[in-house]
Amino acid sequence: xxxxxxxxxxxxxxxxxxxxxxxxxxxxxxxxxxxxxxxxxxxxxxxxxxxxxxxxxxxxxxxxxxxxxxxxxxxxxxxxxxxxxxxxxxxxxxxxxxxxxxxxxxxxxxxxxxxxxxxxxxxxxxxxxxxxxxxxxxxxxxxxxxxxxxxxxxxxxxxxxxxxxxxxxxxxxxxxxxxxxxxxxxxxxxxxxxxxxxxxxxxxxxxxxxxxxxxxxxxxxxxxxxxxxxx
Numbered sequence: 041x042x043x044x045x046x047x048x049x050x051x052x053x054x055x056x057x058x059x060x061x062x063x064x065x066x067x068x069x070x071x072x073x074x075x076x077x078x079x080x081x082x083x084x085x086x087x088x089x090x091x092x093x094x095x096x097x098x099x100x101x102x103x104x105x106x107x108x109x110x111x112x113x114x115x116x117x118x119x120x121x122x123x124x125x126x127x128x129x130x131x132x133x134x135x136x137x138x139x140x141x142x143x144x145x146x147x148x149x150x151x152x153x154x155x156x157x158x159x160x161x162x163x164x165x166x167x168x169x170x171x172x173x174x175x176x177x178x179x180x181x182x183x184x185x186x187x188x189x190x191x192x193x194x195x196x197x198x199x200x201x202x203x204x205x206x207x208x209x210x211x212x213x214x215x216x217x218x219x220x221x222x223x224x225x226x227x228x229x230x231x232x233x234x235x236x237x238x239x240x241x242x243x244x245x246x247x248x249x250x251x252x253x254x255x256x257x258x259x260x261x262x263x264x265x266x267x268x269x270x271x
Contacts (some may be wrong), residue, residue, distance in 0.1 A: 052135030053257060054176070056146040059184035060218050061208050062194030063238045064245060065144045071246040072144055072253065079261050080268025084134045087144035088122065092129040095122035100196065103207070114160025123172040131176070146178060147224060148225050153207065156221035157214060158194055180256055183226050184238035188215035193237075200210075202207050 055072070057065040069085050069133040074081045087132075089099040098118055101107050123146075134141050147169050194217060195208050228231040234244055234252045244248050254261065 042202055043164055044223070051138045051260065053140045053179045053260070054135060055140065056148065056178040056181045057184065058145060058148045058152075058222055059238060060186070060222070061214055062191035062196075062198075063184035063186055064194075064242065065184055067242060068245060068249055069142045071242075072249055075246075075250055076140060076253075076261070078253055079263045081140055081261060082138070083140040083142055084143075086132070087128070088126060088149065089119055091126040091131070091143070094125045094129075097120040098125075105209075108219065112154045112160045113164070116150055116154035116158070116160050116165065119154065120168040120172045123147065123150075126149045127172065127174075127176060130236060131264060143178075145162075146161050147173060148181060148183075148222070151225060152218050154198050154220035156224070157217045160238045162202070180253070181226075181229075181233045182252065183233055184220050184245070185219065185223065185233045185239040188212055188219055191215065195233045199266070235266050240266070 048266070057069055059065055066087075073083050073085050088095075089102055090096045093130060095202045098121060102118055102122075107118055110118070131141050132141070149183060150169070151162075151165055152201065170262050192208070202227045221237065226235050238245060240248070
């Protein structure tokens, strides 16, 4: 049985947020988590790379730039290793419990960063993805879209402590290509992906995200609300 099949046995949902640097993914994840909780839906917020202890150690290596010398393929393999641990130790157990999982980045980021932008063959990216996910797919992917320049300005204004990470440090052309890659993913998989204008004010973005989630999972949310009210 695939992970995808098992996740649906528990009625858990996997919602992923994608987009360029500074798009507001972490903020919108928190806003959605709060809204789901207010309706009795138990959700877990996580991130990639990371989400489990071993994956977090790989995150530090990848975002510090220490893996850059390995090239895009080497980075893709490390991201895949982190994703396998993340799925095995956090995502799959949560979905089997019936919890919802909200992830700041997932497999689409590897497609965009190391595949479309890094030049790793898309067939190889697909093989790595199959190895990591074993049939698991997000039930919904929200792509927060904004021009690369605006995203980098937002990212540079955040408190970093250690300065821009490995990918934020790339030039504007890199980030413009990433934006195109995410929009191409959305166009290729319109049933799974929804694009939201991340230039809108934070509250408007949160409302747009919530409308998408309600339209997709309204029945499940209502069921969870009724169950919570009965307890």
